[in-house]
Amino acid sequence: MRTPRLGSVAGATALCLLAATACSGGGGGDGDDRMHVWMYQDTLVVVQEGAVERFNAESETEAVIDEVPGDNYEERLRTAMGSSERPDVFFNWGGGSIEPYVEQDMLQPLDDMLADNPEFADSFIPSILEAGQVSGVQYGIPLRGTQPVILFYNETVFEEAGVEPPETWDDILGLVDTLQEEGVTPFALAGADPWTEQMWLQYLVDRIGGPEVFARIVEGDSEGWRDPAVLEAAQMVQELVDDGAFGDSYASVSYTEGAASALLSEGRAAMHLMGSWEYSTILDQDEEFARENLGYVEFPPIEGGEGDPDNVVGNPTNFFSVTAETDHMDAALEFLTYTSEEEYVADMVENGEVPTTTNAEEAVADSPSPDFATFQYEMVRDAPHFQLSWDQALPPEVATPMVTEIESLFNGQSTPEQFVDALAAL
Amino acid sequence: MTGRSSSQETGDTMTGNPAAEDPGAGNRPPRGPRPGGPRDGSAARAAAPRTGRPGPLWAVPGLLYFAFFAALPMVLVAYLSLTSWGGLGTPRFIGMENWSRLVADPLMRQAVWLSLMLTALSWIVQTPISLLLGVWAAGRQRSRAVLSAVFFLPLLLSSAAIALIWKALLDPNFGPLAWLGPRLGLGSVDVLGGTNSAFLMIVFVSAWQFIPLHMLLYQGGARQIPPSLYQAAEIDGAGRLLAFWHITLPQLRHTITTSSVLMVVGSLTYFDTVLIMTGGGPGTSTTIVPFLMYRAGFESWELGYASTVAFTLVLVATVVSLLMVRFTGFGKMRSTREGM
Incomplete structure (x- = not known):
C-alpha cells in the first residue's frame, strides 16, 4: 500500500x-x-x-x-x-x-x-x-x-385491427404478426436508450426462471448469467427482433427525447413496454389520447415459467x-x-x-x-417480488457493459449464446 | 484551378499580361522592403543588445501555467492509472493491473481501430475539400465573400448544437429522412442505427463541422503566396493546374502540416459529437478511445482504468504529432520563400 x-x-x-x-x-x-x-x-x-x-x-x-x-x-x-x-x-x-x-x-x-x-x-x-x-x-x-414497468397499448389501433390486449406469450407472438399485416409496428422501442430494452429481459427472465436467477447475479456470481432462463429469454428477444416486433428502425430511437412515446400515441406503434412514468409523458404530449385511448396491462405470464406472473419489475x-x-x-x-x-x-x-x-x-x-x-x-x-431495474441493482462497473451487451443483442450484433458468454465474462 | 488571381495591376501594365481575365483584381499591399531580409537582419542584430533579448526568465509564466494545467494533471493521471479508484475514498495501488487489462480488452482494441479509422477518414475527407475551398476563397471572385460566409457558418455553432441538429435531421421516424426514405424507395432509413452508417455519419458530421476551420487556414496560407511566383509561372506558360501543382501546393506545405496535425490530434480526441449523436452505439460501433475513457470513468466509475485509457491517448497523440512534425520537415523551420 x-x-x-x-x-x-x-x-x-x-x-x-x-x-x-x-x-x-x-x-x-x-x-x-x-x-x-x-x-x-x-x-x-x-x-x-x-x-x-x-x-x-x-x-x-x-x-x-x-x-x-x-x-x-x-x-x-x-x-x-x-x-x-x-x-x-x-x-x-x-x-x-x-x-x-x-x-x-x-x-x-x-x-x-x-x-x-x-x-x-x-x-x-x-x-x-x-x-x-x-x-x-x-x-x-x-x-x-x-414505478413498475407496464405494457401500454394504443386502444384505437387495437380496435381497428380487431384484436385484444395480450394475456399470454402466444398472444404476443400472434399480435406481432397481425399488427404488422395492418401496417403497424407492434412494439415501440427506444433502442438508443438500452435501459428500455433491458425491461424486456427483466420481465422475461423473471417469468421464465423466477427472481432467484437475478438474485444470484446481484450477489456477484457472474456464472448466474449462464442460467438457462437467461439464454431462453435472449432467444425470445431474438425471435421478436427477427419477427419484426420492433420494426426495423429502432436502434437510434431515443426515449428521453420522446420519440418512442410519440410512436405509440400517434398510432404508428401499437404497444410500448415502459415504466409507469410513460403515462405522464404521454399526458404531456397528447392529453386527449392519454385520457381516452391509452390502455395498460401487466406483462403476460409465460407458459411453463417458474416465476410468479404477479411479479413486477421496474423501480x-x-x-x-x-x-x-x-x-x-x-x-x-x-x-x-x-x-x-x-x-x-x-x-x-x-x-x-x-x-x-x-x-x-x-x-x-x-x-x-x-x-x-x-x-x-x-x-x-x-x-x-418487485425486481429493481438491473442497471440500478448492479454496481456501475458491471451495469455499464451489461447494458451495452443488451443493446448488441437487440441490434442483432450478437447471438443469444454470445450474449450469455459476454455477460458471464463480466 | 489555382483559384488565385495571377494578375496584378503593376504586373498588367508592365508585361501587358493577357491574364487580365480577373477584372476584380483588388488592391495589393504596397511592396516594401521585406522584413527579415538579409540586410534588415544585420541591422536588427546590431540593435539587439539595447532593446533587450528575452531571457529564460520570460518563460516562467508560461512554464508555470504548463506545469499546473498540463504537466501536473498528466502526472496524476499516470499515477491513477496504477490504482483502482471509484471516485470515493483512497485510490488503491494495484501496480500494472489496469495496463494488462487494457492490453487484453477487446473493447479497447476495437476503440483504437475505430479511432485510427476516424483519424484516417477525417484526414482523407477534410484535407482535399478544405484545401480546394481555402485556395478558392483566397481569390478575388465576386461570389467569394458570400459563399465563404456561408461555408464558414458551421464553425460558429458549438459541437453540442451541431450534434443535436444532425441527430434530429437523421431521426428515423420523425426526421426529414423518414419522409424522404420511402419516397426514394429505401424503406425506413435508420442511419444512426447501423453499425457502419453510424460511424460514417460521425466522419461526415466532424467534416461538416471542421472543414470551415481548415478552409480558413488554407485561405490564409494561399494569400501569403507572393504573386510574383504566379507571374513568373505565367511568363513560362504554365496554366492554372500546373501553377496550382507547382506553386500553390508546395507553398502551402507548412499550412498542410499545421492543418493535418490539428486534424489528427482533433480526431484522436474527438468526443462530444459521439456522446450526443450515438452514445458510442449502436452497441459499441462508434465507441472510439475518448468515449471509452468517458464510459469507463463516468459510467462504470473505474477512474483508475479510465486514467489508463487517457494516458494511452496522451502518449499516442504526442507520438503521432511529433512524428508528423518530424517527417514533414516542419520542425526544420525552412522557409517556403528560400531563394526569393
Missing part, C-alpha cells in the same frame, strides 16, 4: 480536473449549519419541499433542498460524496446505486431507527421497503411513488439515505419520518404519483387519474 495521503490528494485533485462539477461548490455540508437534502430535479420536488417546510416549522435544525439537474445527478452525487461537500440526506435509487457508498461506510444504517419506530416501518409496503436494503441492511427510506421507488458523517444525524433521521405522513402522501397523490405506503389505497382515489393509479397500486401491492 502506498502512502494513502498522497493517494487521496492525487485522487481528489484528479477528480476535480476530470469533473468540472467537482470543485464548483453548489451547496454542501460545510460552511453553514443547515441540513442539506439533495433532490433529483423534476416537477415532483414540490412534495419534498412541502415536507421540508413542515419539518422546519417544528425542528431546530433548518433543512434546505438542493435541486440537482437530473441528467447527471449520479455523477454530481458521486463527485460530491468524494469531497467535503457531501449532502446530509440524498435522493437515490437504492441497490447498486448506493452500494459504492456502503462499501466506503459512508451511509448510516437505518435498522435501529426502523426498530425504534415500528409504526413508521409498517407504514410501507414490505417489498418496497426491502428494496432499500443493501446486503440485508436498511439504508434507504422510500420517498417517491412506485420500486426512490429512496432517501443519510450520510454517516452528517452533523445533523438526529434531525436527518427525524426528517425521514416525514415521508409517511398523511400530508406527504396526499401531496404525492395530487401530483400523480402512486405512494408506497400501506394506507395509500384510499388516497389514490383522489389521484388526477384514479383508474391508472389504482391499477398501478394494486399491481405493486399484490406483487410477491
Whole structure:
C-alpha cells in the first residue's frame, strides 16, 4: 500500500480536473449549519419541499433542498460524496446505486431507527421497503411513488385491427404478426436508450426462471448469467427482433427525447413496454389520447415459467439515505419520518404519483387519474417480488457493459449464446 | 484551378499580361522592403543588445501555467492509472493491473481501430475539400465573400448544437429522412442505427463541422503566396493546374502540416459529437478511445482504468504529432520563400 495521503490528494485533485462539477461548490455540508437534502430535479420536488417546510416549522435544525439537474445527478452525487461537500440526506435509487457508498461506510444504517419506530416501518409496503436494503441492511427510506414497468397499448389501433390486449406469450407472438399485416409496428422501442430494452429481459427472465436467477447475479456470481432462463429469454428477444416486433428502425430511437412515446400515441406503434412514468409523458404530449385511448396491462405470464406472473419489475421507488458523517444525524433521521405522513402522501397523490405506503389505497382515489393509479397500486401491492431495474441493482462497473451487451443483442450484433458468454465474462 | 488571381495591376501594365481575365483584381499591399531580409537582419542584430533579448526568465509564466494545467494533471493521471479508484475514498495501488487489462480488452482494441479509422477518414475527407475551398476563397471572385460566409457558418455553432441538429435531421421516424426514405424507395432509413452508417455519419458530421476551420487556414496560407511566383509561372506558360501543382501546393506545405496535425490530434480526441449523436452505439460501433475513457470513468466509475485509457491517448497523440512534425520537415523551420 502506498502512502494513502498522497493517494487521496492525487485522487481528489484528479477528480476535480476530470469533473468540472467537482470543485464548483453548489451547496454542501460545510460552511453553514443547515441540513442539506439533495433532490433529483423534476416537477415532483414540490412534495419534498412541502415536507421540508413542515419539518422546519417544528425542528431546530433548518433543512434546505438542493435541486440537482437530473441528467447527471449520479455523477454530481458521486463527485460530491468524494469531497467535503457531501449532502446530509440524498435522493437515490437504492441497490447498486448506493452500494459504492456502503462499501466506503459512508451511509448510516437505518435498522435501529426502523426498530425504534415500528409504526413508521409498517407504514410501507414490505417489498418496497426491502428494496432499500443493501446486503440485508436498511439504508434507504422510500420517498417517491412506485414505478413498475407496464405494457401500454394504443386502444384505437387495437380496435381497428380487431384484436385484444395480450394475456399470454402466444398472444404476443400472434399480435406481432397481425399488427404488422395492418401496417403497424407492434412494439415501440427506444433502442438508443438500452435501459428500455433491458425491461424486456427483466420481465422475461423473471417469468421464465423466477427472481432467484437475478438474485444470484446481484450477489456477484457472474456464472448466474449462464442460467438457462437467461439464454431462453435472449432467444425470445431474438425471435421478436427477427419477427419484426420492433420494426426495423429502432436502434437510434431515443426515449428521453420522446420519440418512442410519440410512436405509440400517434398510432404508428401499437404497444410500448415502459415504466409507469410513460403515462405522464404521454399526458404531456397528447392529453386527449392519454385520457381516452391509452390502455395498460401487466406483462403476460409465460407458459411453463417458474416465476410468479404477479411479479413486477421496474423501480420500486426512490429512496432517501443519510450520510454517516452528517452533523445533523438526529434531525436527518427525524426528517425521514416525514415521508409517511398523511400530508406527504396526499401531496404525492395530487401530483400523480402512486405512494408506497400501506394506507395509500384510499388516497389514490383522489389521484388526477384514479383508474391508472389504482391499477398501478394494486399491481405493486399484490406483487410477491418487485425486481429493481438491473442497471440500478448492479454496481456501475458491471451495469455499464451489461447494458451495452443488451443493446448488441437487440441490434442483432450478437447471438443469444454470445450474449450469455459476454455477460458471464463480466 | 489555382483559384488565385495571377494578375496584378503593376504586373498588367508592365508585361501587358493577357491574364487580365480577373477584372476584380483588388488592391495589393504596397511592396516594401521585406522584413527579415538579409540586410534588415544585420541591422536588427546590431540593435539587439539595447532593446533587450528575452531571457529564460520570460518563460516562467508560461512554464508555470504548463506545469499546473498540463504537466501536473498528466502526472496524476499516470499515477491513477496504477490504482483502482471509484471516485470515493483512497485510490488503491494495484501496480500494472489496469495496463494488462487494457492490453487484453477487446473493447479497447476495437476503440483504437475505430479511432485510427476516424483519424484516417477525417484526414482523407477534410484535407482535399478544405484545401480546394481555402485556395478558392483566397481569390478575388465576386461570389467569394458570400459563399465563404456561408461555408464558414458551421464553425460558429458549438459541437453540442451541431450534434443535436444532425441527430434530429437523421431521426428515423420523425426526421426529414423518414419522409424522404420511402419516397426514394429505401424503406425506413435508420442511419444512426447501423453499425457502419453510424460511424460514417460521425466522419461526415466532424467534416461538416471542421472543414470551415481548415478552409480558413488554407485561405490564409494561399494569400501569403507572393504573386510574383504566379507571374513568373505565367511568363513560362504554365496554366492554372500546373501553377496550382507547382506553386500553390508546395507553398502551402507548412499550412498542410499545421492543418493535418490539428486534424489528427482533433480526431484522436474527438468526443462530444459521439456522446450526443450515438452514445458510442449502436452497441459499441462508434465507441472510439475518448468515449471509452468517458464510459469507463463516468459510467462504470473505474477512474483508475479510465486514467489508463487517457494516458494511452496522451502518449499516442504526442507520438503521432511529433512524428508528423518530424517527417514533414516542419520542425526544420525552412522557409517556403528560400531563394526569393
